[in-house]
Amino acid sequence: MIALNEIDATIDNIALPFSDDKTFYKISARLPQGHDPRTAEVKISGRTQFKTMDTDANIIAQGISLPYFEPYYRQVTQAAIGSAYLDSRISLLIERNDLRLNADLEISQLVFRAYESENQIFGLHVDELLSFLRDRSGRLKLQIDARWNIADRSMKARDIIRKSIERSLKKTMIGNVGNILENALQKISEQGTKINGDNLEEKIKKLKGLFKT
Secondary structure (H helix, E strand, O other), rough: OOEEEEEEEEEEEOOOOOOOOEEEEEEEEEEEEEOEEEEEEEEEEEEEOOOEEEEEEEEEEEEHHHHHHHHHHHOOOEEEEEEEEEEEEEEEEEEEEEEEEEEEEEEEEEEEOOOOOOOOOOOOOOHHHHHHHEEOOOEEEEEEEEEEOOOOOOOOOOHHHHHHHHHHHHHHHOOOOHHHHHHHHHHHHHOOOEOOOOEEEHHHHHHHHHOOO
């Protein structure tokens, strides 16, 4: 069940039947999450022409408990999350049925109950993936870009979003190659030729294997 409390909304220029005019809105609310003591906060602002559904909107969500939304995220992955909190900023643009979505995601306290297969998620080894993508505070940051024609019934949003996440994971890892190599060199200087039990050649092979997936 999803419910919103403490709703504060300002909506301008809405009419029935829908007209060619744009409706402007600014909405904030709190979202209880079952037995989780933390209440999420949601803010939506933008404009929509409801006759055509053309939209330009921004969505901010903070403190979303991903386990509570398992029926939704498992449309994209069969992995099961034991605990995690999501903060997100989403930009949504719809023009002539062409939807463009840009999302900045930040996940904290991430623990999995189950993976997709053999310790993998989105085709990548989970332990290696998370060790490379987490920042020093333990947070995982991703940016997702997706685009599709919402009038095309053959296109499934869950498939498009999954592919966008896969691209984002690989792009983020490649973008962090400098940090990875810097950390590796630091460990070499401290531990000699070994890095967490691997020699340098083995570590390089692991990195190459990740970027080939």
